[in-house]
Amino acid sequence: MTDAATQVRKADHIRICLEEDVQFRQISNGLERYRFTHCCLPELDRNNIDLTTQFLDKQLGAPILISSMTGGTEQAATINRRLAIAAQQYKIPMGVGSQRVALEKPEVADTFAVRKYAPDIPLFANLGAVQLNYNCGLEQCLRIVDILEADALILHINPLQECIQPQGDTNFHGLFDKIETVCSKLPVPVIAKEVGNGISAAMAKKLLAVGVTAIDVAGAGGTSWAMVESERAQNTMGRRLGRTFSDWGLPTAECIKSIRKVDGNVPLIASGGLRHGLDIAKSIALGANIAGLAMPFLKAAATSEIAVCELIEVLIAEITTVLFCTGNIDIEQLKRSQSLQLVQRLE
Amino acid sequence: MTDAATQVRKADHIRICLEEDVQFRQISNGLERYRFTHCCLPELDRNNIDLTTQFLDKQLGAPILISSMTGGTEQAATINRRLAIAAQQYKIPMGVGSQRVALEKPEVADTFAVRKYAPDIPLFANLGAVQLNYNCGLEQCLRIVDILEADALILHINPLQECIQPQGDTNFHGLFDKIETVCSKLPVPVIAKEVGNGISAAMAKKLLAVGVTAIDVAGAGGTSWAMVESERAQNTMGRRLGRTFSDWGLPTAECIKSIRKVDGNVPLIASGGLRHGLDIAKSIALGANIAGLAMPFLKAAATSEIAVCELIEVLIAEITTVLFCTGNIDIEQLKRSQSLQLVQRLE
Amino acid sequence: MTDAATQVRKADHIRICLEEDVQFRQISNGLERYRFTHCCLPELDRNNIDLTTQFLDKQLGAPILISSMTGGTEQAATINRRLAIAAQQYKIPMGVGSQRVALEKPEVADTFAVRKYAPDIPLFANLGAVQLNYNCGLEQCLRIVDILEADALILHINPLQECIQPQGDTNFHGLFDKIETVCSKLPVPVIAKEVGNGISAAMAKKLLAVGVTAIDVAGAGGTSWAMVESERAQNTMGRRLGRTFSDWGLPTAECIKSIRKVDGNVPLIASGGLRHGLDIAKSIALGANIAGLAMPFLKAAATSEIAVCELIEVLIAEITTVLFCTGNIDIEQLKRSQSLQLVQRLE
Amino acid sequence: MTDAATQVRKADHIRICLEEDVQFRQISNGLERYRFTHCCLPELDRNNIDLTTQFLDKQLGAPILISSMTGGTEQAATINRRLAIAAQQYKIPMGVGSQRVALEKPEVADTFAVRKYAPDIPLFANLGAVQLNYNCGLEQCLRIVDILEADALILHINPLQECIQPQGDTNFHGLFDKIETVCSKLPVPVIAKEVGNGISAAMAKKLLAVGVTAIDVAGAGGTSWAMVESERAQNTMGRRLGRTFSDWGLPTAECIKSIRKVDGNVPLIASGGLRHGLDIAKSIALGANIAGLAMPFLKAAATSEIAVCELIEVLIAEITTVLFCTGNIDIEQLKRSQSLQLVQRLE
């Protein structure tokens, strides 16, 4: 795929995500099956509730991540700037979209370079893991980390998207070895991330075994990349292929639960279909360290910097409300508490 | 919050409850999961069925409570008067809304003072438990009990509502101790009550341990205060916060069952989403002593005194029909009978 | 209730049943939970399939009953005549509606007297059991059996209907003793029948203990008499009372299964919400001897005698198709076969 | 039934299938209860994925069958030609519709004779098993195999369809013996197939015992022949009969699972309601060797040969996508893998 094509595709993605309904159709993130036990007398002052948390040795203002999305075009630069300024204000981490286009066209590298707006937060570089089979290696990884002055590199793994996308890069052979090389040589930690179909516990274990530091499950239930690529398709057959797989994957809640079960310590990011602070709080109670949202941040950033700030504020208010109404003073206590219950179907 | 603001808020609540749909959206009171076993040959004369029952040492005409709602404005005074006259007619207990405004503006105390219309029934005074952290103490509790010549004081506990409400009172620190003081010094019993998010068995035990006499679960499934406050919000973010929590809480049926399981004797009020006598009868069969309704009484009282009487009559007819068609002659027999079954999902 | 009033009520019932939707709203007859195992190679000639069966020592052309419905008015006489002629043609049994009006106004007895149209089939007389507390006794039972030259007397028991109906007869005290007297003295067998709310296994045992010969469960899931009486109500409160109880009762499938479990021999009629031959076949496979339909026969009879015949023919074709596609040659084999399975919910 | 009538009926079937909604209404093929476990890092090159498989000792390009449908008319000849040309191109097997009409009217035999368009693929002749009771025997079976130069004979068994169809052939007596004779004498293998109501494990065992080589379950969940015949009915009663049985039968997924459980080796065809390659892949993971579709191929063939090719291509792309995203390189590996999971209902 040429670099111009990459740029056009990235612009298409944003337009489709903003204009079409590309969410999973039947499968949810799985969090609706859980309910917090209400605590009517929390014995707390809500003003004392503390959302700060640690992730990859950095202090965050709240356990919220702006998921990897964009870069490479004018519009993307604007979106990234707005997101970064807001992220800096609330001290939350942020990822950028795949930087492959910046490798192909160095003159657009700047559309990713948000460190100047966000000096203090964790920033995550981004590349498709499959690109390690298509002319990318350690050198390219170093370069994109540099562009961003990134704190970590996210390698996203997206076999379904590459299958649906015309001319997708679908040679996934031998990737574990190549990921292992990158992990061992790169000066920053590597995060493995899906893009909306989820990572199983078995795959998480394999990824950790080759040196990955953290996992972002990016599970099923939110933005469906099969649906996005279906919208981009040029003919009936392409549209149908995407639709057949609109609901493919592992729901976010299941990924979190099963990965945390096999590994009590791995830094774990919940994402995929999270839409409010109640989802975030549930993810954390299920075992995630922080929780990422993509689509909601895209919509806010398409509007204004203020809209992004407002979104973060309401997420914070929602998480705080959960902590208050379950009687937990901070994120650590929420995790240890038994506040979240699987809904019992009595009938 | 100023006293004028309190009054405006109370007027808003009534208007919104009467005009908007502010019920829980996805969660029900949980009673639909239970079904009475029909008894086709009851061997009873329906005319002999007896709905009288005891609650807090008083005799009631039927196990129905008019839940705490209002006071402080002209309209509220009218509503309270209509409710009180009807309650007196059928010998059922009644609560008034939070009397905090009467403490702030003594000249409106009269809007609560319904004892003159209802000399013989149990009347329940009302205050938010959290106010014990905001300048209310034993003295204020005594005063509001006095205004009403109340038989008991309801302390309502509403952490979610206070979170959603702008400038809500959200310091719930140290409340158990203060409740204990009030319970030990007040000459009338104290009832602890939620406002629609439910009281768990664990919280009920703690409340009883500090001297509370009775529990009104006010569970999830009926009027959703998160929705009410969402309607009152001045901006998008406020509206969203309320909606995120529209379905928060413990369903009424679950609260009743679990509290009765841990304490066979506590005087227990079912409320939250009860809409007819069949709900009331189910609540009692699950373990409640009496059952309260708020929204249905508000709607009736907004119309006329006669409408309130008609509502009580149909509730009585419905409860009587349940007793008849299950072959139980009185409330005590209903409780002991095994008439209520969890619906078996055969498939 | 005066006799004129009884006549008006009966006319109302027919009009409402024909014009309004008075079926159960949420509860079904429970048969949809069962599925026949398809037998793709039945090794039968469909022409050899035999639907004849015995009931109360009489031979029937098919295990279908025209349930008790009407009498007492011109229109009722027409309906009864059409039903009787068709029943005679296919040799299936038929019940008439409550004959109380014929006791009150002997001049309308003729509207029930269908023996002249149906010399060879079992005919069932009908009276509300509760009337034994309201001036009816053995003498009256004898008289209505005589009017019809009946093969059995159905005593219907309808506590819910009497509760919803204005001025209903709701003294059900001491009825078991009175039923016992009737059973012991009457020259024909007595069948106990509900009217759409079902008979539990426990009640069936009590009824058999006092001498009842057969049980017609008339369970929940079809015509809802609470709904019918709700439509007849003169005011809001009456309408509401009926609606609250629209879905009260024990589903037909559950009644059949539980009664057959406690008594392997009692002649058992399935009815309540059966709408086609597949329902009838399922009822029989669950343990019923024959199966009754009311509403579908009312609709057909309101049209023409031919419509009733066509309905019976399609019911026969449907039952025959079930037998063929499950590889059973007759009703007895269907009963012994394990063709009916509870649907397994795999998920 | 006369031969002209047979032709008219066949033309009716095609018209109804193309124009009316004749799918099962409430019962599905059962595959939605299963979900593949997503494998985010397949370690495969998608280009190396291999869909070839063996069936009845022949090599296929993909595990897809064009199910038996038509023949006997002009339109049918066109459809069969288009299907055959496409099948040849992708090396997938194809069945033709019942050849009974070709026995009755030899001049239409040509409408079935597609071997000239498809020299290399397995072709399956077709006859209703029940015809062995209506003047068909070994000789006729040989003749229709000859017409097609068929690799196997499909005997379809359709008791429900024959019941609903006016003047259907419903003497299924003694068929096992006659099937045994055909199986033992015919030079090609015999496949037993339903037409949309499924074959149970018990029936499969009996069919194998009399010499049948392979089973095509043709289960419930797709085209409902009761619905098709209901559309063809000339009167209300006929229409109703078909509708009563619209959802009769055993879901495809259940047939596959239960038959494979009792026989690990029988060549097994999944069909009935399969609509895309994801359904096909699930069927194979559940135990089928290949999977057939009828209705989707009818719709494509009614358009053009290209439409049929496009359909096959998208099916191939879908199956390939499943293999890729579950990390399986070929059909054999998919079968052995544990990639398919019953969806756990957590709530």
Ligand SMILES: Cc1cc2nc3c(=O)[nH]c(=O)nc-3n(C[C@H](O)[C@H](O)[C@H](O)COP(=O)(O)O)c2cc1C
């Ligand atoms: C417009 C857009 C572009 C995206 N681009 C990338 C990307 O380049 N790299 C990546 O790892 N994920 C990308 N994603 C996936 C998201 O990071 C996220 O995993 C996915 O959308 C699910 O989250 P959601 O349901 O909150 O949207 C993108 C998402 C969106 C909406």
Ligand SMILES: Cc1cc2nc3c(=O)[nH]c(=O)nc-3n(C[C@H](O)[C@H](O)[C@H](O)COP(=O)(O)O)c2cc1C
């Ligand atoms: C207009 C209105 C005002 C209320 N005000 C109070 C109050 O002041 N104090 C209180 O304890 N509960 C208050 N409630 C809550 C009710 O007592 C009750 O717990 C809740 O509405 C759930 O019952 P429902 O579903 O029957 O409405 C109020 C309810 C309504 C509808």
Ligand SMILES: Cc1cc2nc3c(=O)[nH]c(=O)nc-3n(C[C@H](O)[C@H](O)[C@H](O)COP(=O)(O)O)c2cc1C
């Ligand atoms: C118009 C009408 C009148 C009825 N009258 C009687 C009656 O007099 N006696 C009786 O035992 N049942 C009576 N029933 C009840 C039926 O016999 C039957 O039990 C009930 O309607 C449920 O069956 P269905 O769902 O097939 O209608 C009547 C039903 C209808 C529709």
Ligand SMILES: Cc1cc2nc3c(=O)[nH]c(=O)nc-3n(C[C@H](O)[C@H](O)[C@H](O)COP(=O)(O)O)c2cc1C
């Ligand atoms: C128009 C049409 C004609 C059919 N004719 C036959 C037939 O002659 N012989 C046969 O075995 N099956 C026949 N079938 C049944 C199919 O082979 C298949 O078993 C059934 O339609 C279920 O598959 P589907 O849901 O993919 O349509 C026919 C199906 C269709 C749609």
